[in-house]
Amino acid sequence: MRIETFLAxxxxxxxxxxxxxxxxxxxxxxxxxxxxxxxxxxxxxLANKAHIAEVRAELDRIRRELPMVAVLxxxxxxxxxxxxxxxxxxxxxxxxxxxxxxxxxxxxxxxxDPLRPERKGGEWQWGALAEFISDRDCASHPALxxxxxxxxxxxxxxxxTYLTADLKDMYADLKSRMPDGVDVPLMVxxxxxxxxxxxxxxxxxxxxxxxxxxxxxxxxxxxxxxxxQHDLLDRNHSESRRILHEKTPDIPLWTxxxxxxxxxxxxxxxxxxxxxDGHRDLTRLLNDVTDxxxxxxxxxxxxxxxxxxxxxxxxxxxxxVLGDADADARGDVPQGEAAEEAREAIRRxxxxx
Numbered sequence: 001m002r003i004e005t006f007l008a009x010x011x012x013x014x015x016x017x018x019x020x021x022x023x024x025x026x027x028x029x030x031x032x033x034x035x036x037x038x039x040x041x042x043x044x045x046l047a048n049k050a051h052i053a054e055v056r057a058e059l060d061r062i063r064r065e066l067p068m069v070a071v072l073x074x075x076x077x078x079x080x081x082x083x084x085x086x087x088x089x090x091x092x093x094x095x096x097x098x099x100x101x102x103x104x105x106x107x108x109x110x111x112x113d114p115l116r117p118e119r120k121g122g123e124w125q126w127g128a129l130a131e132f133i134s135d136r137d138c139a140s141h142p143a144l145x146x147x148x149x150x151x152x153x154x155x156x157x158x159x160x161t162y163l164t165a166d167l168k169d170m171y172a173d174l175k176s177r178m179p180d181g182v183d184v185p186l187m188v189x190x191x192x193x194x195x196x197x198x199x200x201x202x203x204x205x206x207x208x209x210x211x212x213x214x215x216x217x218x219x220x221x222x223x224x225x226x227x228x229q230h231d232l233l234d235r236n237h238s239e240s241r242r243i244l245h246e247k248t249p250d251i252p253l254w255t256x257x258x259x260x261x262x263x264x265x266x267x268x269x270x271x272x273x274x275x276x277d278g279h280r281d282l283t284r285l286l287n288d289v290t291d292x293x294x295x296x297x298x299x300x301x302x303x304x305x306x307x308x309x310x311x312x313x314x315x316x317x318x319x320x321v322l323g324d325a326d327a328d329a330r331g332d333v334p335q336g337e338a339a340e341e342a343r344e345a346i347r348r349x350x351x352x353x
Contacts, residue, residue, distance in 0.1 A: 028352045030290055035302035036350070037071035037100065038062055038322065039256070040309045044075040044104055044112040048084035052091060058323070059095040062308065065323075065343050068350045071145060073304055075102040075112055078127045085138050093143040100187055102148035103129040110312030114151045117170065118160055124173050136179040146185040146215055149174065154193035154206060163205045167212045185214035187254075192219060192232065195239035208243050216244060217254040217304065220289050223273050226266045228281060233288060241298035252301035255289050257282075259305045259322035259342055264333040272320035275341040276333075282345045305346070 041058050042051070062069055072092060076085060085101075092099045103126075104114040117124050132138050133147055149170060153162040162170075171186055178184055197206045218240045222229040237255070244251060259282065261272035273281035290300065308323035310316045317328065324339035 026351065028350065031068075031350050034290075034300060035071055035254075036066070036068045037073050037254075037302060037304040038066065038069055038308040039073040039304055040112075040307040040311070041072050041074060041323075043110065043309055043312050044077050045106045045110055045312065047074060047076050047088050048080050049087040050084075052087045055088060056091045056095070058309070059091055059097060061323070063095055063097070066305075066346060068346075069305075070096070071098050071100060071302065071304075073100045073102070073148065073306075075104050075114065075148075076128075076132070078103055078105050078115065078129070080128065082131070082135060082138065085132055086141070089138065089141045089143045093141070097143065098145035099143050100146045100148050101132070101144060102151075103127065103132070106312075110314045112311050116150060116158065116160060119166075124170060126174075130177055133174060133184060134177045134179065136182065139178055139182045139184055144184060146187045147174065148187045148189070149213065151189045152191050152193060153188060154190065154197045164207050164209055164212065165205070168209065171211055171213060187215040187217060188213040189217040189219075189256075190240070191221070192236045192240070194218065194243050195235060198243055199239050208247055210248055213251075215252045215254065215301075216248075217256065219256045220285055221256060221258045221270070221306065222285065223258050223261060223266075223281060224270045225268060228266075228284070230288065233285075237289060237291075237294045238297065241294055245298040249298070253298055254302040254304055255300060256304050256306040257285055257289065260307050260310075261320050262318065264320060264338050272338055273342060275338075275345045280345070282342050283349055286346070286349050 041062060042055050046054055059072075074088065076088065089099060102114060104112050107113050115127070115129060117126055119125070138144065150162070152158055153167055155161065167188065174186060175183070194208060197203060198208060218236055220233055220237070222233045241253065244253060258270070258273065261270040263271045265271055265274050265279075273285065275282055286303075289303070305322055307321055310319045310321055317326075320335050320338055322339055322342055324335045326334070326336045328335055
């Protein structure tokens with residue numbers, strides 16, 4: 001699929017979803033042309049045929065709660081099968097949603113562990129991901145928007161880490177596995193590593209080059225360690241966008257936007273943005289990532305809200321997320337109330353209503 005087709009298909013889906021609502025919804029000027037996604041509509045362990053009723057229920061709720069969302073960032077388990085993949089893709093198609101598919105493993109306790117492929121005997125060990133992208137039914141499914149290859153490939157605490165040559169080799173290997181006539185866009189998520197590894201470390205074997213991916217994502221996970229870390233966001237979105245634009249001026253760029261945390265409001269670690277008592281944390285973050293200064297460097301193609309569900313059902317009671325409907329209180333604010341306030345903030349930011 002050509003990148004121009006990829007972008008056009010997302011925008012068309014947004015229009016279809018808006019037309020089907022009770023009243024046509026008009027995006028505000030600063031959000032026109034942006035695609036919106038939620039990450040992890042269900043935990044990885046539920047993204048299969050056996051739990052397809054739960055998957056469909058969440059997709060229906062996402063369409064009702066956030067009608068601007070036309071994309072899902074969804075993880076499939078490496079032990080799942082084609083029946084599982086097709087069931088999930090069909091459910092997304094039926095809800096007029098496109099899917100960025102990742103693969104990973106479910107560890108003890110239900111936590112998901114994204115795939116970090118290793119090379120053995122000169123071959124990349126993709127597991128079920130290779131079967132998925134080689135299968136014509138899956139690779140050409142109308143709901144499949146892109147394949148997510150690896151998360152934070154240059155992160156110093158995640159192993160293995162990858163040099164630029166590794167990423168280009170992975171890209172070429174996956175493209176070679178696609179059926180004839182099928183070209184699925186490949187996505188890589190760098191968080192802040194683009195400017196940290198290139199602008200700061202200046203490792204000659206780590207550089208941004210064409211042929212690493214078709215779509216790139218950076219982050220805005222700045223509600224942490226007791227404050228809104230705007231200085232980090234500013235450096236990431238200014239320097240990373242410059243690095244990208246210099247070598248790949250036409251590459252679609254996504255950003256994550258944080259909608260999860262262990263506590264409501266500023267605390268140690270990740271915390272959930274406030275939208276009450278005069279605080280507009282999430283609204284401010286959305287305004288900041290679409291600041292004209294950053295957009296003039298390299299414009300965004302999409303915003304991914306991270307995340308709709310927790311990484312595992314077991315973690316669900318101890319974490320605020322965007323899709324929460326529970327009334328349990330953690331601290332002073334029930335999780336369900338905080339989530340609805342965040343969803344309302346997104347709706348108002350996109351539609352001005």
